[in-house]
Amino acid sequence: MRRDPSDPPPLADPHADPHADPHDDPHADPHDDPHDVAAATTARRFRDARVPPAGVHLDSAAAGRSSRAVLAAVHAHTVAETVHGAAPALARAAGVLDRGRAQTLDLLGGQAGAALAFTHSAGDALNRLVALLLPTAEARRAGVLRVRGEYAPNSAAWRAAGVRDRVVGSGPRIDPEEFDAALRRELRAGRPAFVHLTWVGSHVGTVQDVGALLAVARDHGLPTVVDAAQAFAHVDTRAAAAADVVYGTSRKWLTGPRGVGFCALRGRFAALAPRMEPFEAHHAGRVGFAHAVAELHDLGPADVVAGLAAVGARTRAVLRDLPAWDVVEAGPEGTTAPGATTTLRPRGAVPPDVTASVARLAAHGVLVTAAGRERSEEMTADVLRVSPHLDVTEADLARVRALLLDPPTGDLAESLPQ
Numbered sequence: 001m002r003r004d005p006s007d008p009p010p011l012a013d014p015h016a017d018p019h020a021d022p023h024d025d026p027h028a029d030p031h032d033d034p035h036d037v038a039a040a041t042t043a044r045r046f047r048d049a050r051v052p053p054a055g056v057h058l059d060s061a062a063a064g065r066s067s068r069a070v071l072a073a074v075h076a077h078t079v080a081e082t083v084h085g086a087a088p089a090l091a092r093a094a095g096v097l098d099r100g101r102a103q104t105l106d107l108l109g110g111q112a113g114a115a116l117a118f119t120h121s122a123g124d125a126l127n128r129l130v131a132l133l134l135p136t137a138e139a140r141r142a143g144v145l146r147v148r149g150e151y152a153p154n155s156a157a158w159r160a161a162g163v164r165d166r167v168v169g170s171g172p173r174i175d176p177e178e179f180d181a182a183l184r185r186e187l188r189a190g191r192p193a194f195v196h197l198t199w200v201g202s203h204v205g206t207v208q209d210v211g212a213l214l215a216v217a218r219d220h221g222l223p224t225v226v227d228a229a230q231a232f233a234h235v236d237t238r239a240a241a242a243a244d245v246v247y248g249t250s251r252k253w254l255t256g257p258r259g260v261g262f263c264a265l266r267g268r269f270a271a272l273a274p275r276m277e278p279f280e281a282h283h284a285g286r287v288g289f290a291h292a293v294a295e296l297h298d299l300g301p302a303d304v305v306a307g308l309a310a311v312g313a314r315t316r317a318v319l320r321d322l323p324a325w326d327v328v329e330a331g332p333e334g335t336t337a338p339g340a341t342t343t344l345r346p347r348g349a350v351p352p353d354v355t356a357s358v359a360r361l362a363a364h365g366v367l368v369t370a371a372g373r374e375r376s377e378e379m380t381a382d383v384l385r386v387s388p389h390l391d392v393t394e395a396d397l398a399r400v401r402a403l404l405l406d407p408p409t410g411d412l413a414e415s416l417p418q
């Protein structure tokens with residue numbers, strides 16, 4: 001494998017002795033940077049908190065692996081519902097849920113008077129927002145202004161409700177000056193009901209500079225709604241404090257249960273929180289979500305964000321010079337892709353088929369995502385998404401690389417699902 005001197009350092013080994021003092025880490029040279037020792041400890045704690053995967057799980061952007069404690073909390077709540085009754089069990093869980101709401105708001109930058117509603121998912125939060133924020137024909141005509149490269153199901157959600165879809169920029173990342181100029185042009189055609197920003201897309205790991213974009217929107221006096229489904233518990237989301245509304249999901253980088261999402265509402269929007277939150281819901285999942293948020297706080301949000309950025313940088317370094325694949329997030333690290341998602345676009349006269357490649361990796365026990373063009377208007381090809389969490393190892397990445405280097409053999413191709 002090609003190694004540049006400028007390559008990001010190899011990953012900390014999360015399989016190292018879990019009981020060792022971090023300062024006695026057998027993998028840590030006494031001259032190691034204390035940040036590397038801390039990263040090894042965080043990765044180890046993350047790994048030890050979970051049941052080992054059956055293979056190599058590099059699919060956190062789809063759904064992360066919950067910890068044993070989160071699984072136990074979900075189970076305990078369902079048992080409590082059976083033993084005590086659903087309403088008493090919910091009353092008993094009130095403290096855990098309130099702490100979960102507060103800690104979630106904290107991760108979103110905190111803000112006095114903000115309210116957090118639980119939803120069924122990020123998509124559910126957006127559907128509810130569309131209904132609540134765009135109730136009139138006038139609001140639907142004013143429309144939603146968003147950046148090109150939006151997660152397609154989002155724009156489909158407001159278009160399905162008859163809301164005008166207003167697009168600026170050329171994607172996948174818009175800089176604040178370009179955004180400002182585009183807003184000025186667009187505002188001549190009337191003010192949108194709100195600006196929608198997606199922090200990290202589903203089809204590319206590029207991270208929008210949401211803090212700077214929110215400042216631009218605010219300068220124009222426009223309400224803002226942010227999709228943090230791929231950003232929450234992945235990148236630093238404290239800049240969300242400047243947004244009016246932020247929504248996200250439990251099951252991805254937070255590694256909480258499926259079927260739970262959240263929506264934080266601020267200022268005049270906070271009063272909508274009770275109408276955003278469905279009462280009939282997977283309450284055990286919400287309890288699991290609260291536990292997952294508490295675990296993130298215990299691990300240290302800054303350490304997790306730094307650890308995932310290092311995982312992404314390392315993944316891109318290991319996969320960057322494959323003959324048949326381009327890393328989409330190529331560019332200076334720390335600007336275009338400080339997250340852990342790496343996207344590979346097929347290259348060449350006969351580019352590899354993404355679905356077959358993903359199936360082949362799966363046949364070798366490696367779980368990644370095949371993302372089809374329907375995910376975003378800016379996609380020119382299907383892509384293969386690699387989204388490891390803190391427990392990924394150098395050996396895991398080397399395995400992906402070897403499998404993507406090695407063209408499928410006849411017999412393996414025959415054994416793949418058609």
Ligand SMILES: Cc1ncc(COP(=O)(O)O)c(C=O)c1O
Pocket residue numbers: 061062121122123124151198200201202227229230248249250261
């Ligand atoms: C950018 C983005 N927004 C929203 C969603 C929807 O999340 P959920 O399935 O929890 O509704 C996803 C899911 O992949 C996503 O990637």
